[in-house]
Amino acid sequence: MSFPSIRVAVSAASRATSLLRTVQFTHPPSCPCHSNPSHHHHHSPSSSSRLSQHVRHLATPLDPSHQKEYAFEMAASSIRFGPGSTKEVGMDMKNIGAKRVCVVTDKTVKKLDAMRNVIEALEREGVEYTIYDGVRVKPKDSSIKHAIAFAKPYNADAFLAVGGGSVIDTAKLMNLYCVYPEADFLDFVNAPLGKGLPIAKPLKPLIAIPTTAGTGSETTGTAIFDLVSKGAKTGIAHRHMKPTLGICDPLNTRTMPSAVHASSGLDVLCHSLESWTAIPFYERTPRPTNPINRPAYQGANPISDIFSLQALRSTVKYLPRAVKDPEDFEAQSQMLLAATLAGVGFGNAGVHLCHGMSYPISSQNTDYKHQGYAVDYPIIPHGVSVAVTAPAVFKFTAASNPDRHLAAAEAFGKDISNVKKESAGEVLSEAIAEFLVALGDQPRGLKALGFNSGHIEGLIEGTIPQQRVLNLAPSLSKELGAEKEELRKLFEESLEY
Template structure:
């Protein structure tokens, strides 16, 4: 039997999101048509976690009655144990499959197009991704456009770069075996790529893209290099921080006129908060060891879980300014290359491009929700017992800088090849990222972005 909530319980639930009367007022304003959002919808892939669970995917595809599977991976992974384990499972269960290994680390519209063409030619009825965020995102795109063969790439891409059309046709089943502890792409309905004509990242965010099943097998992390582990881990950290500090869902406007149009990124909410806070707590305990001690399977297992937890959090709440500014930082890369990545390909890894502005971002956003910034700093290990609300941004940025320094993050965007002269172009590349920037808890103008990027030229 359901019990009624007492007034104290109700006040806790609506401490940040407003009392019931505020929600009623929002809903019934404008002659019964809501001006601001009044609901939150939870969407997430099914997740299977455990040592060795990737060997089960062959049986999963048999159970899905798959007849022809497109297996998506990259050249580096193709010969490594995670892919070999999956292939053995497929062959043991007599699953018909073809491998596509042309995924580009940090995909582009061109690399997406190549995978999409492969998917269209193959007439696949199921998809299997084995890799990190780049692989899983490419697989999502291949599935989407194979199911919409007449669509233009920009039809579903987020506005204002694309047309942001709703996805109303069901996609094919997709299993995602994640081999990094970072992007959380195995849980979300988002796919990100570099749009080369604008030299900036953009993407597609729609619940229809989320995998049917996400496989979180810590054994796949055993061959992950130091810098990949590091930058993936900082991506987890920013996913959790940005979703926890995002604008409250019931302050987001406009309210959709149709439930099908409710965005995937809805703002912070009581459900996402649980996942985001737990991800922060795990990250504070295990990130350093996961990066520096590759034999610490427990630490890497915990970060694998933290990645999935943060994915559930941000997959529904959204991310904001760290990610918004990361897209032009990655897209406008000059000659920077990172250890443990292709030395012949200029590339700023995604997690690096996200964390590099985080101290400046959270100093800026703190006045909008100081208590949340203080709570996040505490979850990351900062002593906040005597912290004033006016110092919320400083205490959070200080603990972030300590993590960055300890794990040898480059000293600001100047170490990535950018100068003061590049700031204007980076701001220009951030402004179109409305899918994420509109989730910022604090409104901003061009000069604010300029200031944050200037503060990020040097960090230490």
Template sequence: MSAAVRVAQTSQASIKSLISLMNKSCTCPAHSNARRILQNNNNTSGTDATSKHHHHTKDCSHHSHDDAEHDYAFEMASSTMRIGEGVTREVGQDLVNMKAKKVLVMTDSNIAKLPVMKTVIESLKANNVPFVVYDKTRAEPTDQSFMDAIAFTKEHRPDVFVAVGGGSVIDTCKAANLYFNYPDADLLEFVNAPIGKGSVITKDLSPLIAIPTTAGTGSETTGTAIFDYEPLHVKTGIANRKLRPTLGIVDPLNTRTMPSQVKIASGLDVLCHALESYTALPYYERTPRPANPAERPAYQGSNPISDIWSLEALKLTVKYLARSAKDPLDMEANSQMCLAAAAAGTGFGSAGVHLCHGMSYPISGLNKTYKHPEYNVDHSIIPHGISVAVTAPAVFRYTGEACPDRHFKAAEIFGADLSKVRKGESAGPLLADQLTKFLENLGVPDGIGALGYTKADIPALVKGTLPQHRVTKLAPLSTGAEALEKIFEDSMKNY
């Protein structure tokens, strides 16, 4: 069966599932859950609030819309996507269609030497598109590397951007586009609160075409740009729909040159995007309800449409990640992982992520000495996908009680036999066990201890997680300092 037929069948099944959901009297995701535990949004002391069960027995119109504090709607937003082997060579024609006068092609020093950049440059030249190249983006970008790219952009004043690379390159290009169009803004103006001001982006930005070379971040579909804010030794980011690329060109041929460890790290980001968005707080339990639709955040909580994308991404990743990492020329596996990354990006681009990502930011930001194998960089680095995955078993062991049926469903996708689940057995530990086996089989470092952290570092890791409100408040149950400390302790060693 061809890949195109498989994708078509998957799309048909997804459409049928969505129609089925919409035909029910209530389409909110919690009606498939046994229970949800509400977040206590007054938990400002950094300690755990008392969890409270929330049983859904009425139609959404009764239990959500009358509550002036909680949101009652969700929005779907994603970039236009073009997916197929060889589509990179079309980018020159796209730029002609956009009437581009001067293009900034952004990449990094490694990708600049690879076939994908040769294809891009040849396409631009063949279509007589004027361009300039910036090849100094940093793997796991920082506030300073963002500023360097922004300065280059202001000097050359492009009218269209093309990002060629992984999430680091695409995120850097988004930031350059943003601050080129807001030339007087301070870097922290749009950075997520409480680290930055979190101002709303109101201008339409310049067109941006994203050509991913990894199957992981889904940055080609989302309005998010992540970086290390070095003054606080923590990751943070900018999140707004205006940042979304105009077009994502997803070409599986561009992932053939990824080293095995890069494929694994990128794929684990897909895995956690899918799991976290599927188990996130439902959109109608999120507070506060925006006073203006423009203020509704990019990350809104799980919803019926994001669920479809997230589950499909999870299935594809479980099936194809190991194959893709093992054989760089396995084009079926490469293609399916590209689809998984795009699907997960569409899902979490609406629903958001929660604890794995929130806790990953200080894990990466506080790293001083660890350098992951097969990353050709001149600095210490814990790849984003690794920093996210090492806490996943402990995170989902913790969140299982909030929405057990969703955790059981995810465990089943990993291979758990639910017919053998004993009455009263907890969903969290079952999913955690499946995740642990999956990570161990991929050779992922054994917990945060293997990344150089000790129990003495946990207070700093907790401190670095607490300000990540954009994602931690989407956890399906209230999570303060005490719970975070326990999750970090449980993540010291996984195997």
């Protein structure tokens, strides 16, 4: 290659790098070699030697395990939003050629209009179906395995989930293990609790019809459950798991009790806050050796930001109205839309500390039963378990990016015009606490859920395995000892607010 052609190649690489910079909200390293912490430049007065050195950087393959990420992907289900759209699902199944459909729901939702409309729609189009109504609210690995055992012999062409996040997540896993019938249950479960293998082939079509406004599971490739033997919540996350279509019909959320509106909405609140404040995608390591290994949760990126911030603003505006007045259909509809927006945001950027800490809070609960939930076993709703640590968490993470935390505080209605950056965490923490208190009937800390300082060690041990989300937490130490001390402080501060 001649010297002029080298110069052209480097110039083109520089232009491409500049273009990448323009779509990112801060400036990551301009060249892959610059993001290598073990690389050292040896400066030379000779411009030609510097040029040839740069060309070698571009041409020499580098060890991706030491490299930061340089790309992000955007994946979300197709979404149909509108009152009455549930009635179209029979035509949807016929359009994709599904002749045998496994309908997944729970015993409460089975009695509601949403299911009645689904069955009428399938029968109108002559689509054969079977119903599995054994989904457990807050699924355990045992309830997931029971559902998979039901689905395998039926050999469905497609799956249809009608219910909240527990139902949709269970349907995703039924679909996965029907396509991989010989797989061990832990093969795809997130590491280190499972093997974390990538899902190498597409799954069968799955249409999700949410009846709650919270999880955003209709848009994401994530499914969460209790791994009882480990005393921790975990899950499986991959783009192939996302539903083919999410039908978001606001008529289906009108049956939610006020307590379910509140806790579901708090999940939306934390989805949006956590994905907005997660580490930037280009700070995540290691860089995948193959794009199939790029995780679903990638860190904040310019596209997820748009969805996350809008979901936060909508939740602050409409959740108090939806909880206060069950007849406020505008607020209910806007919360369903916010849940979906947040699903697109966190389904690509990921969540971090509130969710990582919530999993042991939920799974180690022994006797707390949240009011308004019609179950005969102890339950801390997911939205409650994530929100209870939020005031402490965002006070802690603010130092990583004060501007983002101040923007979040502004979404809560705070005047940030004269707030110093070092006060960003306190201002946002206070805004979240005030919002939770004003919502009413929310436990003001872990003590109200039955935990005390003697439980903190167990909660820490249940949080440490959640590396999939902890790796996206800004400000959190990477060394295990320091990480544990920071988590201890966060749990202590979350005992009451």
